[in-house]
Amino acid sequence: MDPIALYIHWPFCLAKCPYCDFNSHVRERIPQVRFASALRTELAWEAARLGRRPLASIFFGGGTPSLMDPATVADLIADAIRLFDPLPDIEITLEANPTSVELRKLAAFREAGVNRASLGIQSLDGNALRLLGREHSAAQAITALEAARATFPRVSFDLIYARPGQSVAAWQSELDHALTLCADHLSLYQLTIEPGTGFEALHRRGELVLPDDELAAELYVATADACARHGLLPYEVSNLARPGAESRHNLAYWRYADYAGIGPGAHGRVTLGDDLVATRRHRAPEPWADRVERQGHGSTAEERIAPRDRAREMLLMGLRLTEGIDPVRFAARTGMALEAALDADVLEQAIEAGYLTHGAGRLTATAEGRLRLDSLLARLVN
């Protein structure tokens, strides 16, 4: 049986950032005990129906999982290792914010079994951090990074760029700074305006203006060039790593492998019998916990994914990867031949335009193609 990836969602944050549309919530007091117990209950329920499988990775995401009690993290890792068959090199990532409170817990997380930290640095520029509504300063971010590198074997961090008014030169220098601090993995996201966020309201009123698509493209290309000089190569649209240091957990999403998701609002794609099932958990934290306490899980509206939709999902995810899509795996996973899932005319035109390559047996979006992937997919996918 193919290994599975396990995602655990911690839905609480100290503050809601104005760009963020993730399932995150601010509470006066985080109900640590209740949620620790509910997550363990739901993990047991999910494991029971999945059966014993090889476990390749665990990812604590959020929200801000570094707000968790390290004991909870330890319990959940222990549970997972007991309920599944962990691979010897299992990757266990925890997302952390670089505040001083969380900094003090790093060692405890490491002790709990976390071997990879992903830090929400977002920027090394003080003004930008304020704009982004972050609770830390640039200096704190750097301290946290150094501490994390001293604590965990693997460290990654996130930056948000293409911010209002950001020039290519300013981003270059911020990025160069970041690259001197970085270990072997970076997630570099262009700022996007998501519905329902604080930024959306500002954007609608014209008070927040993003770079146009040409400048955004320029920033994107400049980013890849600078990273390449430091030996970091893009392996996904927004993720760069030294070869071998890619996030195995996130690769499971992009390769459309099985992953289980527990915790409020978590999504999963799991093979159950002959079916590939899209799993979903109730989104609001407390109602989710109520359900877990009542029935052992917070699962809601699961969907058997038909071959056509499997094909579309695998294309949506797979073409984000530099490695592209293996047609043999594609057919095995989706039940559909790769060619049948694609519009032949658009495919031909996209290859001609240099957006896709179909050589060496794989279908791959080029750098130019990845830059325009949403439009490309909308045309390409049947």
Place this chain on the structure above:
Amino acid sequence: MTDTPLHLIRNFAIIAHIDHGKSTLADRLIQACGGLTEREMSAQVLDSMELEKERGITIKAQTVRLAYKAKDGLTYELNLMDTPGHVDFAYEVSRSLAACEGSLLVVDASQGVEAQTLANVYQAIDAGHEIVPVLNKIDLPAAECDRVKQQIEDVIGLHADDAVMISAKTGLNIEGVLEALVTRLPPPQGNADAPLKALLVDSWYDQYLGVVILVRIKDGRLKRGQKIRMMSNGAVHNVEQVGVFTPKMIPTGDLGPGEMGFITASIKTVADCNVGDTITDDRVPATVALAGFKASIPVVWCGLFPVDADDFEHLRDSLGKLRLNDSSFHYEAETSAALGFGYRCGFLGLLHLEIIQERLTREFNLDLIATAPSVVYRIHTTKGAIEELHNPADMPEVMKIDHIDEPWIRATIMVPDDYLGSVLTLCNERRGQQADLTYVGNRAMAVYRLPLNEVVFDFYDRLKSVSRGYASFDYAMDGYEESDLVRISILVNQDPVDALSFIAHRSAAENRGRSICAKLKDLIPKQLFKIAIQAAIGGKVIARETIGALSKDVTAKCYGGDISRKRKLLDKQKEGKKRMRQFGKVEIPQSAFLAALKMDA
């Protein structure tokens, strides 16, 4: 039963330029004669269609019967005929005028005579009308009564010394207008004992009554229960109701010579009731019809396509309903590779086109794409046949064409001296031939012969803009002439877009081709692949533009495994594409299409 003796009847029309106060005056006359109480007067009673009210123009003719007790002690029956005020409806105007013996010529004392007024007043003179000049808005500070009177004498050739000076807005001297009608207009003539002859002035479809016909009785009587015959097509109907408008519909049972009123006769569609037809008694028919009947012929055509292909049926039904009420408008099914299923529609003119389009949008809630208006060309084939062409897409191969004739118009433009130069330049650019140029005070009247083709392309708007809105314009069709015309095709990535092709004079082809390519370049958003836009005559490209590929469009972050959301986004994007028109591999948003087709090519 109405039995007003002829000498107590006056039938009159009001001729006025838009905004010169025709409807306000009509309202005042109705009010003065007690036709409606204060409470019943909604602003401008006569313009009943929403669109008419808004634009201040009359589309359908209407009548109102007024009872006026004159200074001579007698009570007169005054029938006001409200006529369409636009050149597109010139024929309808002529029929309305034919139903009256006289006209009030209403001129804004601060503006003076305008081109449209001129055309209509000439029609009234042709119809043998006694014309009473009325100067309106004399209370305005800008009123120049003497100058305008002089202008009426110089331009129209009417004596304006005894013009009635009024302000319709304030009600000043409305009595003077009524007295002038009684004393200066001749009474109608007619013979009550002769076989029935009634002029069909207009007709419209009423949801409850079916078709309502507006008539002017010339001879004989028209009664309820009578079997009538349409002399143009022999159709026979039973008269159900006979009455007059006050402007409320009042049944009278019959109408006698000289009178105006309405009848209903269970008629299903106005297409059976041609304006200008003669209605007679089926049992005792008249032998000779009233003169001047002609079927209306569309001069401007365009394609109408639903933005959403699912609305095709709705469009068909809506056109059917409009046609019930407007027989001058024609439509036939059309298929476009670019725009799908729609209708090729024929109109009396540009305003008519605009009105129908607006009614479809407003009253029937349709989202439409209209292709560029085209005039009717006459193609002389090498085999000696003559074909009428009203869709550039149907143009035969060049090899099969011997030559092409295009329609010309005779345009009258009145414009303040200051703007004359730019107006003349515009006319010359549009291949105009000057026929006459005269001055009245500081206003010039230019008469030009112009190809209609040049006028349907944005001429009104340009005229308004070069004259800052001061020029007024009117035209009459003026025959066909041979011309060096070519069809310009627009190609998007080498695929011709049929709906964007148009016909132009060879001398203008390159400019128009370049300008439409440039406009499309601005209107079509950047897409995944670069797009070539070309204008071509036959195989020869005369203009080209390239739209570069979009630079970046990719979701930065895929949230924790929530692919369903991304999948739904993809579905939504696909849904969005339905609103696009596909040209080979290029999607053109509806908005770009609408804008491109709206503009001067």
